[in-house]
Amino acid sequence: MSSDLSVPAALISERMGLNFQQDRWPDLVRGLERAAASLGFDNVHTFIAHLLADRFGQREVHALASHLTIGETYFFRTPETFSMLEHRLLPELIAAQQHNSIKRLRIWSAGCATGQEAYSLAILISRLIPRRVDWEITILASDINPEALETAKAATYTQWSFRDTPSWVTNGYFTRTGDGRFLVDKAIRDMVTFRYLNLAEDCYPSMASGVSDFDLVLCRNVIMYFSREVAKQVADRLQRSVRDGGYLMVTASEGSRDFQLPSMVSGGEIVYKKAPVAHEQPAVARAPEPYARAAAQARRPAAPQRPRQSVVTGPAARPSAPAAPPARTAVTADPQRAALRLERRAFARSGNPATTATAQTRHHQPHAPKQVDPAEAAREARLLADQGNLAAALDRCEAALECNKLDPALYYLKASILHELGHQDGAEQALQSTLFLDGGFTMARVMLGAIARGQARVSESTKHFRAALTQLQDMPAGAVLPETDGLTAGEIAEMVTTLMGSESNR
Ligand SMILES: C[S@@+](CC[C@H](N)C(=O)[O-])C[C@H]1O[C@@H](n2cnc3c(N)ncnc32)[C@H](O)[C@@H]1O
Known part of the structure; x- marks a missing residue:
């Protein structure tokens, strides 16, 4: 297919954030062809016509997400980042809750792919807070790719998902299945909630859907695939999804002037901190659940x-x-x-x-x-x-x-x-x-x-x-x-x- 794809590419950028410059049109065509086939279109041209005719709904987004996104991820990806989380950021966030009657910790893995990042966070939390009876802990993991989310929920992984993972993780939190795969332990699985969420949509922060007021947001290796305009909007919404005193983390290549919070570079990531505001209301127990x-x-x-x-x-x-x-x-x-x-x-x-x-x-x-x-x-x-x-x-x-x-x-x-x-x-x-x-x-x-x-x-x-x-x-x-x-x-x-x-x- 040699036609000009600038219009469908612009539409895909607008609806899904994904950036397909001309040099990536071969990837775009492949994805469009596969999505077209999965939706029962005769060929990619009729599918593109369908998209251009304002029929770019949730069904089309789902199909395209399964074929256009890159879901590369693994447990404890960038180990130094997880070390910083374990020894610095999470202890600080946990300590801040100690005097609250309802202790809450809200974490969001935005663009979680097949779930390894979210489960890695759950493993850290389970180590740092072994007794969680008086805690309300939320680990929300979201993605635009429904197939990836299904894999995440199934929670079984091959050895390839542990390519840079400390052995105490594999040994301590997984069960070997008959076919040589690794199943995440139930206690860890239960700590994570997976949900479809398209970051390119203006649907967050939202208290109504539970996507707001996070202590920690990880959005790593996601914004790098977005067009400039959408990346800017996503940065704005992510920052607003973090509570005062909370952290937002992106990879070093994703940091930009779109993020207006004070930042520090640590290992491969940029960590933004939303400073507590001076006029904060008197401390109240944060809402549960x-x-x-x-x-x-x-x-x-x-x-x-x-x-x-x-x-x-x-x-x-x-x-x-x-x-x-x-x-x-x-x-x-x-x-x-x-x-x-x-x-x-x-x-x-x-x-x-x-x-x-x-x-x-x-x-x-x-x-x-x-x-x-x-x-x-x-x-x-x-x-x-x-x-x-x-x-x-x-x-x-x-x-x-x-x-x-x-x-x-x-x-x-x-x-x-x-x-x-x-x-x-x-x-x-x-x-x-x-x-x-x-x-x-x-x-x-x-x-x-x-x-x-x-x-x-x-x-x-x-x-x-x-x-x-x-x-x-x-x-x-x-x-x-x-x-x-x-x-x-x-x-x-x-x-x-x-x-x-x-x-x-x-
Ligand atoms: C490379 S993975 C990153 C996984 C994980 N955050 C990590 O760093 O290991 C990128 C993920 O972003 C997701 N993604 C792409 N566009 C998205 C969008 N508009 N909304 C939500 N997720 C999106 C993809 O489906 C993919 O699973």
């Missing part, structure tokens, strides 16, 4: 009074219309969500004085319930929560609730913020209000389960999780739950199942 948060955050672009088209909750409970059975339609495109994302992005850049000033001015105005637009107040609350400004977010949420006490999603939002603030009793009360108004609000059950689990109320958490699973199983697995910033029913069911499964290891 990844998927409580992931599943728990209400992020509704729609006005609170509008009927909800959520597959989880169905139309919103209204005084005149009791909760109807959950709608069963998957949400495939949500322009309002996209608009909200744009607004959040603008808000996130405090360089946009207009947006920030508006939100801040509104926040500082004394409550005047009659003048408050509840939809607007709820939207501001969500924006502020995404920025980590939880006190202000709670304030706006309360203002919205003052005007509309019958919207279950507002109570859910309040619960999410309180949960994030570490006020679990208040969060539970708000969740009970949510369920009182709408018994089909599955996320409220998930969050109740996670809070109970965080407090070792095992039978209670199991009860809530089971109820949530029953509702989730009635939905199409691929249905996107609008109030979770893109999580699907299948993903949430998987998370809940993982949380229930790991109960025995606590």
